[in-house]
Amino acid sequence: MAIRHVGDARESRIRSADGTLLHVEVRGPDDGPTVVLSHCWSTSLASWGRVVRRLDPGLRVVLYDQRGHGRSQTPLTRAGYSAEKLADDLCAVLEATVPSGGRAVMAGHSMGGMTIMAAAPRATFQERAGAVLLTNTGCTDLANRATAIPLPGALGRLGSRLFLTAPVPLGPPSVASAEIFRYLVMGKATDRATKRLCARLVHGCGGVARSEWGRVITRLELSDSARRITAPTVVFGGSEDKLTPAWHAHHIGSLVPHCEEVREVPGLGHMGPLEIPDILAESIDELAATHLRA
Secondary structure, eight states: OOEEEETTEEEEEEEOTTSOEEEEEEESOTTSOEEEEEOOTTSOGGGGHHHHHHSOTTSEEEEEOOTTSTTSOOOSSGGGOSHHHHHHHHHHHHHHHSOTTOOEEEEEETHHHHHHHHHTTSHHHHHHEEEEEEESOOSBOHHHHOOSSOOOHHHHHHHHHHHHHOOOOOOSOOHHHHHHHHHHHSOTTOOHHHHHHHHHHHHTSOHHHHHHHHHHHHTOBOHHHHTTOOSOEEEEEETTOSSSOHHHHHHHHHHSTTEEEEEEETTOOSOHHHHOHHHHHHHHHHHHHHHTOO
């Protein structure tokens, strides 16, 4: 595994089980407690940037681009998109960055949280999970419970599926698209800079990968896998989250055997790492201090 130093990050390419190459970055001291961050649908590891800047500088932070996102490879066929592939990729990252016998705090946002739940039954995950943070995510009934498309009944559910699966090119970011994404995925009080950052991240994701992962999400069923998370876990939901309403956070909390807290954050939309980086960084720091440093 060749490592390239770029600023304060060590960059590398890790090969997943099916040969897909994943872009990985490691920041912080090599001997620090490890945190692994898994990002959401249609963005990249950059979506965790605000959280990373607020974390304890003594932590060793591992980030990676999900397949089809950022600088990771995009699968050439539909066979490259599934919950099992998400689990494969996370396990490949863990095996490459968390030494055997070591443990890490694993934090996942939206599809990143689904990745963690999909990987939970795997021996690699169970051996290396010291604690877990899940934010703005769900494990079942995702399209049916989404409220991003304000239409009644079956029309709303159809609209949610179309939003998730349409392979429409988005073109360059604009003021209009920033406002559209604010409505769909962020809280009402979101500031201008956060709206623009969200739009820039989503516009950077290719239409095919966005559509294929949306298809996976609409069919996702990970309740049994969520029950296999044995590490101490905290779950965050947002009172204004239209993609994964707070019901999902409480449902996951009811499934995970050692859930320490389910916190529903007032005014939070779907983009936790962009909207509440201070709260998430504080929680990750606390999990690392409690479950890793000891």
